[in-house]
Amino acid sequence: MSQTRQLHLGAFMRPISIHTAGWRYPGGTPDANFNFPLIAQLARKLEQGKFDAFFMADHLAVLNMPVSGLKRSATVTSFDPLTLLPALAVLTERIGLIATASTTYNDAYHVARKFASLDHISNGRAAWNVVTSANPMEAKNFGLEEHVDHAVRYRRAREFYDVVTGLWDSWADDAFIRDVENGVFFDPERMHVLDHEGEFLRVRGPLNVARPVQGWPVIVQAGASEAGKQLAAETAEMIFGAGGGLAGAREFYADVKGRMDLLGRNRDHLKVLPGAFVVVGDTVAEARAKRLHLDSLVHYDSAIASLSVNLGCDASGFDPDGPLPPIPESNASKSGRDRLVELAAREGLTVRQLAQRVGGFAGLAFVGTPATIADEMEEWLMSNACDGFNILFPFLPAGLDDMVDRVVPELQRRGLFRKEYAGTTLRDHLGLPRPENRFFPAKQAAAAQ
Numbered sequence: 001m002s003q004t005r006q007l008h009l010g011a012f013m014r015p016i017s018i019h020t021a022g023w024r025y026p027g028g029t030p031d032a033n034f035n036f037p038l039i040a041q042l043a044r045k046l047e048q049g050k051f052d053a054f055f056m057a058d059h060l061a062v063l064n065m066p067v068s069g070l071k072r073s074a075t076v077t078s079f080d081p082l083t084l085l086p087a088l089a090v091l092t093e094r095i096g097l098i099a100t101a102s103t104t105y106n107d108a109y110h111v112a113r114k115f116a117s118l119d120h121i122s123n124g125r126a127a128w129n130v131v132t133s134a135n136p137m138e139a140k141n142f143g144l145e146e147h148v149d150h151a152v153r154y155r156r157a158r159e160f161y162d163v164v165t166g167l168w169d170s171w172a173d174d175a176f177i178r179d180v181e182n183g184v185f186f187d188p189e190r191m192h193v194l195d196h197e198g199e200f201l202r203v204r205g206p207l208n209v210a211r212p213v214q215g216w217p218v219i220v221q222a223g224a225s226e227a228g229k230q231l232a233a234e235t236a237e238m239i240f241g242a243g244g245g246l247a248g249a250r251e252f253y254a255d256v257k258g259r260m261d262l263l264g265r266n267r268d269h270l271k272v273l274p275g276a277f278v279v280v281g282d283t284v285a286e287a288r289a290k291r292l293h294l295d296s297l298v299h300y301d302s303a304i305a306s307l308s309v310n311l312g313c314d315a316s317g318f319d320p321d322g323p324l325p326p327i328p329e330s331n332a333s334k335s336g337r338d339r340l341v342e343l344a345a346r347e348g349l350t351v352r353q354l355a356q357r358v359g360g361f362a363g364l365a366f367v368g369t370p371a372t373i374a375d376e377m378e379e380w381l382m383s384n385a386c387d388g389f390n391i392l393f394p395f396l397p398a399g400l401d402d403m404v405d406r407v408v409p410e411l412q413r414r415g416l417f418r419k420e421y422a423g424t425t426l427r428d429h430l431g432l433p434r435p436e437n438r439f440f441p442a443k444q445a446a447a448a449q
Contacts, residue, residue: 007381007417008271008388008430009408010098010238011046013039014056015075017399018277018392020306020359021297023074025395032396033078036087042400043088046095049404050418052429053096053127054088055220055240055390056081060105061137066316069305082114089122096426098127098220098238103160104153105133105142108201111160112167115217116209124213124425127238128164129220130231132157134336135309154227156200161219161235163203165435166194168216170206172440192439214427215434224252224336232270233259237432240390241274244339244364249274249385271430276377276389277365280402284368291367294394295360300352303359307351310358311337320352361392370410378416 012018016032016039023030032038043054058081063070070076081099089097097118101111111128119126132154136147148156175190194205221236223229232239233256241252257267279294281287300320308315311327318325324344327337343362344354354362366373380386393399411417427434436442 005381005387006415007377007411008052008273009049009417010053010055010096010240010273010388010390011042011051011400012055012057012240012275012390012392013042014058014078014081014100016042016078017074017394017396018275019294019298019361019394020073020075020302021294022393022395022399024297025294027398028395029397030074033074036079036084038397039079039084040088040091042397043092043095045397045400045404047092049408050421051095051391051404052388053098053125053426054085054092055098055129056085056100057129058100058102058131059135059138060102060133061135061141063309064135064137065305065309066301068301069299069303072299072302073306082118085126086118086121089118089125094125094421094424094429096125096127096218096429097122098129098218100129100131102131102133102138103157104148105138106160108160108163108203109167109205109207112164112207113209115164116168116207116212119212119214119217120210124427126212126214127218127220127426129222129240130157130161130235131222150225151227154223154231157231158234159198159200161231163194163196163198163201165216165219166196166438167203167205167207168212169437169439170194171211172437173211176210190440211437214425215437218426218430218432224339229256230259232256233263233265236270238271238273238430241272241386242336242339242363244274246380246383246385249364249380250383253385269432271387271432273388273390274380274386275363275392277361277363277367277392277394278373278403278407279365279367279394279399280370280373280406281367282369284372287367287369291365291394295356298356298359300355300359303355304351306359307340307355310340310362315351315355318351320355321350324349324351324354361394363392370406373407374410374414374416377411378414381416 085097085099115126115128139147170192172190176186196203218237219235220238221232222240224242253272260267279287279291366376412419
């Protein structure tokens with residue numbers, strides 16, 4: 001039966017498998033993060049499955065954990081997203097391409113230029129995942145001894161967004177007249193010089209790339225703190241939401257959409273896609289056995305190191321078989337730390353149990369048959385807990401193949417997911433409008449003609 005609402009599906013592809021031990025799973029690909037032919041194959045497979053987007057997170061430093069744990073992790077290195085995604089753009093036709101770029105350790109002009117270029121190369125499939133950097137080790141790679149304060153990072157992010165989007169609006173869509181006979185390439189009246197001077201940034205402009213195909217690449221955001229939710233309500237068009245329980249997800253969804261209402265934004269112009277770890281089996285028992293085997297491959301050194309990163313403090317000295325002690329405030333991700341503290345308290349987990357969960361994957365997981373997974377996804381969608389999911393794969397390529405070949409057809413059979421792309425751009429896939437140029441609004445363009 002056809003549904004009035006359909007799921008949006010993104011594929012979280014950096015690291016290629018989110019699970020710490022995914023590279024060790026039988027039949028897996030240990031070199032997947034740097035195996036470009038494989039990554040291209042996976043991108044094309046996702047496009048075959050009509051996924052909205054291929055999503056690449058990023059870190060600007062090796063993860064801040066002890067070498068004893070780090071040496072066991074396939075998340076230690078990966079391609080630069082804005083080098084990889086243009087290559088994938090020429091090998092695919094429809095799937096969206098989402099890259100992460102930090103507002104804390106980047107220059108706004110560079111970010112605006114790279115994403116505008118990606119949008120042109122892909123013919124309108126680019127998206128920018130706006131992050132403020134949670135890894136404190138990134139500071140040391142950019143000339144700082146200490147990580148920038150959390151509140152300052154978010155203030156800078158808001159200004160950074162204004163500058164980048166302002167640079168994307170440097171040119172009217174009809175600025176490049178290319179009058180061969182008279183030798184006039186562009187109309188100077190259709191070019192805007194930004195001349196921005198703010199608290200953190202001074203950028204003259206204009207951008208030396210034409211306005212992106214989509215007007216602006218889609219804006220993606222992932223923060224779940226109060227500052228993160230407010231930034232998302234003001235700026236984002238997709239949220240990579242935290243995957244917790246259904247009740248918490250509904251609360252988060254209502255919170256962000258309600259903030260949009262107060263700001264006068266159309267709530268349909270932001271899609272909330274929590275991360276969902278999907279393990280598929282012929283039976284629920286088989287799927288659970290796959291998950292248990294995968295989790296068993298996580299070494300405790302890696303697990304406790306991952307827990308330390310997520311808590312923002314050194315957990316190696318905690319009693320492994322005791323409860324989680326009080327966790328101090330830190331300058332790392334606040335929402336991530338709070339979710340783990342709440343999880344440990346709710347389920348009465350020991351430090352060892354919590355570390356093992358984090359070392360594998362501690363978030364939202366759908367583990368079952370295609371039918372039971374579709375049941376859960378449908379419940380989330382119809383309960384206003386999400387607009388879809390960013391799928392995290394347990395191991396590759398089999399985990400991704402299971403999703404595309406088995407779960408997607410079940411979702412399509414129920415009318416919960418598209419069978420064909422309706423358009424060519426990522427904005428088309430997500431049902432998002434093309435932003436009006438703030439300096440050359442449509443009515444001005446019409447009057448100029």
